Amino acid sequence: MVSSAWVTIGLSAGVLLAMAMVLGYVLGWADRKFRVEVDPRVVKVIDVLPGANCGGCGYVGCGEYAEAVVLEHEAVNKCVVGGQRCALDVALIMGVEVGETLPYRPIVHCGAHYEDRLGRHEYRGEPRCSAANLVTGVQACTYGCLGFGDCQQACRFDAIHVVDGLATVDYQSCVGCGACAKACPRNIITITPFKSEQVLAVACSNKDKGRDVMAVCRVGCIGCGACARISSLFRLEDNLSTIDYDAYTPECSLEVMEACKKCPRKRLVFVGIPTPEDRRKARDLEAPDVVEPDFKTTVDDTEWRG
Amino acid sequence: MADQPTATERFVQGILPENPVYRQLLGLCSTLAVTNGLKPALTMAGAVGFVLLSANVIISLIRNLLKPHLRIVVFTLIIAAFVTMVDRFLAAYMYSMSKALGPYIPLIIVNCIIICRCEVCASRQSVFTAAADAVGQTAGFALALVSIAAVRELLGTGALAGVRVLPAAWPDWVVMVLPPGAFLTFGLLLALVNWVAARRGGGG
């Protein structure tokens, strides 16, 4: 008779082998029986998409968008993060043509920091833009940035921050998903096609005229129309200068520079990824003191009165 | 691939910057369970170290034979074999410790640290680098376990590794050696580590 130890070893090996075979067989059977037909193009499209799952295309995740493209003939150029290259890759997989897509980036249409805003009062309430927007008196300008950071909270890429009370975009981190624009209760963030790394923007949303604007803000657009007189790129709508981004090309720089100089409130600014010259200039600047707001909420001092 | 970390980098990263418990938040089940004393903590660190090193070396040796969709299963089986060895060794030579650690030794099989290191390092780099990675991560793991265990045992029983350190007047905070103590100690120490890391890395 064989020794007990060898039998144990032999049976152990036998059990493992038997398990491997049985489970392998069962899983193989299940794989065939429970097969879900997935269009292989969906997998290819998912591979090509950036995978950020940001929701900028309007779908919950890259997987959903890929399915929509393949199964429901969704447009191939909806991915903001992937941009033109991604749209071309997806178009290649689907065998369609695609037009040119541009990167979309947010522009904050307000340029007033805390010291520029007049008529600010102590606000005791929930420190959120959506809440502060519902009450009067937080600041005199009812159009501009409130600075409580709803956009900063909404951004998943750490690309927008409230600096000295004004929402400021970090264009190097931004992917263009549009979450900040959706979060802003005053709708002063627009998602604009950037035809070059830096584009011109009107940093104001105030629709009042002249004296009324100057009473609420030191830097708001007064609707004087100087820019519109210089170039047809600008149009005055509701006492506010607006730029026609379809007509905007990086080549119209001469007119644009003149308009920027002529603006009495200096509201025409270039926004985008900083150029090397900007960086050099910034190196010599002293960083300003950041003013931290001291917002109290109602629970700090008041008693609960039921 | 040229941009993969070298062996020394892997070793150094494992101790503090990529500490498996405090920075990567892996292997928390063992961390919370065995840190009610210094001796169990060190035993667990030793066991995990042995398994991690062995598994990393073996997987690094067979890395070119692995099929992508079967990787995790293969890793787990190899780790299970080594954990069985550790378990039998402890049961034979350190019986009381084996009883104290109980089911947590076999749970090393599903310890996320080992599977993560196999996936990230061993299946892609050479044996020496994988071994250095294992040693570094084990050192980090041991550091984390000892820090939590020291606090819990000291406050909970007034002793360190069984030797009474605090005066007899110390009312032993028994809750520290019970489950809530584990969560609270680890949470507070993690906040401390986050704070230190932020001060070093941020604008400090």
Add this chain to the structure above:
Amino acid sequence: MGYAVDIFLIAVSAALINNFVLYYFVGICPFIGVSRRVEMALGMGGAVTFVISIASFLSWTITTLVLMPGAPLTRWAAGFFLPPEAAAAVDLTILTYIVYIFVIASSVQFVEMYVRRFYPPLYKSFGVFLPLITTNCAILFACLVIMGHVVGVENPAEAWDLGKALTLGFFGGVGFTIAIVIMAGIREELELCDVPEPFKGAAITLIIGGILAMAFMGFTGVDSGLRAALGGG
């Protein structure tokens, strides 16, 4: 009557008194990672309970039939090579961990394929968690506890049968779900609070977990009280 009391006590113990997450520290990774929204937590809890039950069933069956010393199938196979007493002593428990992990990984894979095919909306809601569950400590822990009550028990009449094994597995999963859903509810509220920077994320979750564990400590001793009240088992 005694059997029903036993089942009831095992269930209460696994779900509340010795809660898998808050007492035994298994399943901490999903507890901290997944518990951000209540729907996701419910999905994860449901998936874990389902897989634990299957794994408990399979591990009890394999342990009783093959692995433990004196198991029927092993005794029959060894009987070809050894005299009956020696055949009854063949002990394959060295294979336990490997076999369990094999079984768990395969059953998770099987469940994933099944759910994906027949219940697509369910798959969309918790299918993504299934591969994560393979490395979930809670499943392996349940299997090990069952093994502890089957192998190496001095009195063979005390060894757990299938009913008790399934009860432990299922209610262990229920306890996990309870803990993770409570945690998710608290964390949803936490999003609106001003948490200090070093505490954000895992640290504050752990501290809340600690307070939750303290609360659950209130259940200690309930099982002996229940046993006395129900007339002993």
